[in-house]
Amino acid sequence: MPRDPTHTSSGPHFDPEEALWAEIIRYEVDSWNPRWLPHRFQPRSRRGGGRWAGSLPQVVAVCVLVLVVAALSGFNGNIAGVRDNLIGIHPAANHAGRGHGGAPAFRDTLRPSRSSGLASSARTGSTPTGAPSPATSPLGTASGPRMISPAASAEPPMPTSSPPDLPVPSARTPRLPQVSPPPPPAAQPGGFSPDERAGSAGRRERSPGQ
Amino acid sequence: MAQLHGVGMSGKKPQTATDFELLYARFRLPVYRLIRGMVLDPRAAEELAQEAFQRAYATKEKPRGELSPGAWLHGIGVTVAISHLRRRRVARLFTGRPRAAPAVEAEEAHEDHRQGAVEKALSALSPGLRAVVLLSLYAHLSNEEVASILGTSTETVASRLHAATEVMAAALASSHHAEAG
Numbered sequence: 001m002p003r004d005p006t007h008t009s010s011g012p013h014f015d016p017e018e019a020l021w022a023e024i025i026r027y028e029v030d031s032w033n034p035r036w037l038p039h040r041f042q043p044r045s046r047r048g049g050g051r052w053a054g055s056l057p058q059v060v061a062v063c064v065l066v067l068v069v070a071a072l073s074g075f076n077g078n079i080a081g082v083r084d085n086l087i088g089i090h091p092a093a094n095h096a097g098r099g100h101g102g103a104p105a106f107r108d109t110l111r112p113s114r115s116s117g118l119a120s121s122a123r124t125g126s127t128p129t130g131a132p133s134p135a136t137s138p139l140g141t142a143s144g145p146r147m148i149s150p151a152a153s154a155e156p157p158m159p160t161s162s163p164p165d166l167p168v169p170s171a172r173t174p175r176l177p178q179v180s181p182p183p184p185p186a187a188q189p190g191g192f193s194p195d196e197r198a199g200s201a202g203r204r205e206r207s208p209g210q
Numbered sequence: 211m212a213q214l215h216g217v218g219m220s221g222k223k224p225q226t227a228t229d230f231e232l233l234y235a236r237f238r239l240p241v242y243r244l245i246r247g248m249v250l251d252p253r254a255a256e257e258l259a260q261e262a263f264q265r266a267y268a269t270k271e272k273p274r275g276e277l278s279p280g281a282w283l284h285g286i287g288v289t290v291a292i293s294h295l296r297r298r299r300v301a302r303l304f305t306g307r308p309r310a311a312p313a314v315e316a317e318e319a320h321e322d323h324r325q326g327a328v329e330k331a332l333s334a335l336s337p338g339l340r341a342v343v344l345l346s347l348y349a350h351l352s353n354e355e356v357a358s359i360l361g362t363s364t365e366t367v368a369s370r371l372h373a374a375t376e377v378m379a380a381a382l383a384s385s386h387h388a389e390a391g
Contacts, residue, residue, distance in 0.1 A: 034259070
């Protein structure tokens with residue numbers, strides 16, 4: 001067998017036993033041949049630069065875009081607010097949709113209004129939180145007759161809101177003395193005093209009997 | 211110091227890709243065989259040989275002291291092989307079996323790979339003793355070069371070589387007794 005040029009005669013000096021082992025090892029190891037080891041060297045491309053060189057400008061562009069959007073949406077440290085702005089959710093609508101904190105505040109303002117007959121005013125678009133209580137609502141204003149208590153609503157109902165054949169005024173007339181009427185307005189030109197209203201109701205009460 | 215007569219590469223650093231290709235053509239088989247003697251796995255030895263040459267190519271311009279190109283490449287091969295053996299040992303600790311894929315295991319079992327006497331003797335050694343035996347007795351590197359590669363002293367290399375030959379002789383003797391019995 002031809003001697004491999006790797007192994008030269010100027011190698012290390014072995015004792016007889018080691019020299020014998022060297023011959024045995026070389027004889028067997030030199031018979032090991034690879035199957036798929038290529039004959040030509042193919043250097044691989046560098047991992048770090050090649051992997052990120054193409055996508056680095058895209059990553060930088062995305063980061064800049066996110067920063068610009070965050071700055072335009074009024075970033076004040078509230079991550080949830082920035083997220084809502086980014087995905088197009090209005091903060092008020094978002095709070096109303098939640099079941100925990102914000103929703104009861106809006107719904108609770110509607111509940112007493114419905115129980116006191118304010119559903120129509122809520123439907124017409126008036127602000128629920130700004131609706132005056134029946135005791136403090138001034139008479140003579142445009143929304144006054146709808147928002148006052150049932151005692152004060154002894155006036156004839158609006159023709160559009162109640163059917164004309166209901167005997168409402170006659171049924172409510174005897175309860176009038178039990179309810180303390182709101183103080184009369186000091187200077188209301190063309191306004192009616194409580195006595196005048198009672199008189200008009202009394203006149204109306206007599207009319208069905210006639 | 212042992213002279214590794216490459217293709218005009220003795221004692222010279224491979225500066226260009228052509229130089230390295232000559233180095234690869236010259237030491238491809240010796241490095242593969244050294245690694246195979248270390249890991250005792252033909253398939254893994256081919257992959258590790260390629261990895262060793264890639265690592266050598268990446269660091270071809272770094273200074274390597276007094277080592278000749280052949281000793282330098284053999285040193286890289288030993289380092290890659292020892293790293294592979296460590297990974298395989300850790301994988302055995304966690305999974306209880308070597309990292310080789312089942313298909314590779316079946317293929318190797320099917321190819322009627324008969325373990326030779328030297329392979330049996332090498333399998334009885336620890337990776338450190340295997341490196342000393344292969345670098346000294348197969349690659350014919352001097353004790354100084356082996357000590358430089360392994361980071362030990364020349365006396366340690368000599369004593370390890372003596373201990374390794376005794377272990378291999380005992381392993382071969384027990385193998386012969388087992389075959390005779």
